[in-house]
Amino acid sequence: MTSNGTRWVLLGAGALTAVGVGRTVARRRRRHQPERQDGWYVVRRGITVDRPVDEVIGFWTDRERLDRALAEWATLEQLADNRWRCVARDPAGGGTEWCAEIQVAGPGRLTWRVTDGPAQHGTVELVPAPQDRGTEIRAELRYRSGRLRRAFGLAAGDEPDLGLRDTLRRVKSLIEAGQVIDTRRDPSGRSPAQEAATDRVREKLTTGGRA
Amino acid sequence: MRALCWEGVGKLAVRDVPEPRIRAEGDIIVKVRASSVCGSDLHLINGYLPAMREGDVLGHEFMGEVVETGPGVRRLKVGDRVVVGSVVACGGCWYCRTEQYSLCDNSNPQPVFTEKLWGHSPAGILGYSHAAGGYSGSHAEYVRVPFGDVGAFPVPDGVPDDSVVFASDAMPTGWMAADFCGLTGGEVVAVWGGGGVGQMAARAAQLLGAGRVIVIDRLPERLAPAADRLGVETVNYADTDVLEALREMTAGRGPDACIEAVGMESHDVGPAYAYDKAKQTARLQSDRPTSVRQAIMACRKGGTVSIVGVYGGLVDKFPLGAAMNKALVLRMGQMHAQRYIPMLLDRLAAGEIDPGYLATHPLSLEQGVRGYEVFEKKQEGCLRSVLHPA
Ligand SMILES: NC(=O)c1ccc[n+]([C@@H]2O[C@H](COP(=O)([O-])OP(=O)(O)OC[C@H]3O[C@@H](n4cnc5c(N)ncnc54)[C@H](O)[C@@H]3O)[C@@H](O)[C@H]2O)c1
Ligand SMILES: [Zn+2]
Ligand SMILES: [Zn+2]
Numbered sequence: 001m002t003s004n005g006t007r008w009v010l011l012g013a014g015a016l017t018a019v020g021v022g023r024t025v026a027r028r029r030r031r032h033q034p035e036r037q038d039g040w041y042v043v044r045r046g047i048t049v050d051r052p053v054d055e056v057i058g059f060w061t062d063r064e065r066l067d068r069a070l071a072e073w074a075t076l077e078q079l080a081d082n083r084w085r086c087v088a089r090d091p092a093g094g095g096t097e098w099c100a101e102i103q104v105a106g107p108g109r110l111t112w113r114v115t116d117g118p119a120q121h122g123t124v125e126l127v128p129a130p131q132d133r134g135t136e137i138r139a140e141l142r143y144r145s146g147r148l149r150r151a152f153g154l155a156a157g158d159e160p161d162l163g164l165r166d167t168l169r170r171v172k173s174l175i176e177a178g179q180v181i182d183t184r185r186d187p188s189g190r191s192p193a194q195e196a197a198t199d200r201v202r203e204k205l206t207t208g209g210r211a
Numbered sequence: 212m213r214a215l216c217w218e219g220v221g222k223l224a225v226r227d228v229p230e231p232r233i234r235a236e237g238d239i240i241v242k243v244r245a246s247s248v249c250g251s252d253l254h255l256i257n258g259y260l261p262a263m264r265e266g267d268v269l270g271h272e273f274m275g276e277v278v279e280t281g282p283g284v285r286r287l288k289v290g291d292r293v294v295v296g297s298v299v300a301c302g303g304c305w306y307c308r309t310e311q312y313s314l315c316d317n318s319n320p321q322p323v324f325t326e327k328l329w330g331h332s333p334a335g336i337l338g339y340s341h342a343a344g345g346y347s348g349s350h351a352e353y354v355r356v357p358f359g360d361v362g363a364f365p366v367p368d369g370v371p372d373d374s375v376v377f378a379s380d381a382m383p384t385g386w387m388a389a390d391f392c393g394l395t396g397g398e399v400v401a402v403w404g405g406g407g408v409g410q411m412a413a414r415a416a417q418l419l420g421a422g423r424v425i426v427i428d429r430l431p432e433r434l435a436p437a438a439d440r441l442g443v444e445t446v447n448y449a450d451t452d453v454l455e456a457l458r459e460m461t462a463g464r465g466p467d468a469c470i471e472a473v474g475m476e477s478h479d480v481g482p483a484y485a486y487d488k489a490k491q492t493a494r495l496q497s498d499r500p501t502s503v504r505q506a507i508m509a510c511r512k513g514g515t516v517s518i519v520g521v522y523g524g525l526v527d528k529f530p531l532g533a534a535m536n537k538a539l540v541l542r543m544g545q546m547h548a549q550r551y552i553p554m555l556l557d558r559l560a561a562g563e564i565d566p567g568y569l570a571t572h573p574l575s576l577e578q579g580v581r582g583y584e585v586f587e588k589k590q591e592g593c594l595r596s597v598l599h600p601a
Contacts, residue, residue, distance in 0.1 A: 050305040133305060175305045175306045177318075179237060180320070181235070181318060181344070183345040186231065186347035187212070187231050195266075198345075205321035205322070
């Protein structure tokens with residue numbers, strides 16, 4: 001469909017939809033406020049993937065894997081050689097959609113900006129990790145807590161941060177292990193009510209990460 | 212299907228639960244033939260590793276038959292008789308690539324608890340609470356094993372189920388404990404704990420070249436098989452001053468390597484034990500580290516202390532000064548099952564290790580509650596109860 005170099009914009013789309021993922025946990029989590037710069041909240045997160053940069057980019061060229069990673073949340077439409085339009089849906093449901101433009105800004109670097117939806121822009125960079133440790137995926141998310149965000153039901157906390165970490169962990173697992181492990185619905189002796197309570201605990205233990 | 216479930220601190224019951232299904236490409240479903248109790252389960256049952264939920268299926272040391280494979284499974288096929296490592300490992304991360312399977316980055320889908328508690332999340336473990344991924348365990352008729360190609364190993368014909376089951380956990384744990392000691396031949400190795408893990412650590416130390424192995428416990432019915440089956444020396448801490456005895460046995464040097472295979476519910480005689488137990492009960496310390504303290508004090512200068520007994524949180528009165536000033540090497544960790552199992556299966560087949568004697572109590576799954584009772588209370592000479600669902 002297109003070159004390796006541009007297909008990995010999907011990673012950007014993943015990071016972008018993190019805002020929506022964040023919403024699902026917004027009501028349950030209260031964290032410290034994220035750093036602020038020039039009126040933007042800034043969140044930076046990184047994860048190390050045990051594959052060389054080329055393979056991390058190459059991973060996104062596999063349509064099937066791609067769909068598994070993102071299909072539920074985002075669709076992509078190519079505008080130009082290095083520009084994409086991304087329509088992201090809120091994974092929490094409710095039909096909320098927003099549009100963003102994703103641009104490959106250089107080797108191993110992409111940026112995006114939401115054009116219709118909550119004020120947000122960000123970057124994803126791929127940096128070779130030292131000592132043959134693969135690739136550092138470094139993501140930066142900037143968002144405002146303005147009228148639009150409130151309209152989208154997003155609180156001013158750092159829930160996009162949780163979503164971003166979650167996304168990065170999923171991306172890492174997909175690339176390294178080919179799947180994201182899920183133990184919900186493993187057999188148990190629980191009643192449906194107990195199972196529902198346990199699922200809530202599982203979600204807390206799944207989302208976010210290190211304090 | 213039937214399964215042994217945790218019902219609250221100190222409470223177990225066999226219940227009806229749904230059967231597991233293939234959920235991901237790499238999954239396999241194993242029909243369990245033998246599933247052993249392990250000292251780690253006691254920490255879970257008693258609430259010292261506090262992330263169990265009512266209804267969780269216990270069990271992580273097991274073997275059985277592959278009855279279903281996911282579309283991504285290549286190495287295994289339906290009908291294979293396999294032993295499964297307790298630790299879940301993806302096979303594709305840096306830790307797996309460097310054979311540090313119990314540190315796998317991708318096998319704990321619920322990493323938040325341990326990330327907060329320990330800074331990072333280690334691998335998931337089957338049947339080992341929601342801190343270790345919330346996987347359903349093996350004390351059941353069937354169990355789902357993720358990354359089957361990485362975690363399950365076909366076993367040699369002729370090795371009985373109740374022997375090969377220990378290649379799942381007790382053997383690799385014992386082997387890793389001895390491996391940590393960096394033996395080059397002729398060393399004196401002391402092992403705290405004569406349970407399944409300690410027994411296997413003692414045997415591994417012998418095979419890796421130790422000159423003398425000394426097993427420490429208070430239960431004669433555990434010290435006796437160690438002496439008879441393995442030919443090790445023994446010290447009963449109930450009637451002997453352990454530090455004095457070890458110093459004596461090594462003409463003042465102390466053991467070159469000390470393996471701790473007891474864990475956080477370590478027992479002791481004397482006032483320090485009452486102090487630890489009281490603090491642990493009041494949750495002022497999460498773990499009782501009696502035997503670790505002793506191992507550090509006993510170890511020769513510059514020696515190695517290898518800890519495979521499980522600890523979960525904070526300990527009190529840790530003799531850091533002794534460890535520092537004696538320039539000790541401390542090694543520890545959950546075992547890297549997948550790294551050792553193939554080699555251990557070879558040794559099993561060759562008769563170099565014969566762990567069958569650990570299965571003192573072969574029981575049906577329905578007798579699981581009793582199996583844990585005799586194991587926990589160390590009754591009837593129980594080393595390990597092995598449950599047979601079929
Ligand atoms: N690192 C791993 O991957 C791993 C794997 C399996 C088990 N384990 C851990 O290994 C430990 C032992 O497991 P097990 O199945 O053999 O348990 P077990 O309960 O059968 O054996 C423990 C033994 O320690 C003895 N003991 C208690 N206090 C002692 C003391 N102060 N000094 C000497 N001995 C003492 C007990 O009498 C008992 O015989 C547990 O903590 C378990 O969680 C670790
Ligand atoms: Zn165990
Ligand atoms: Zn791994």
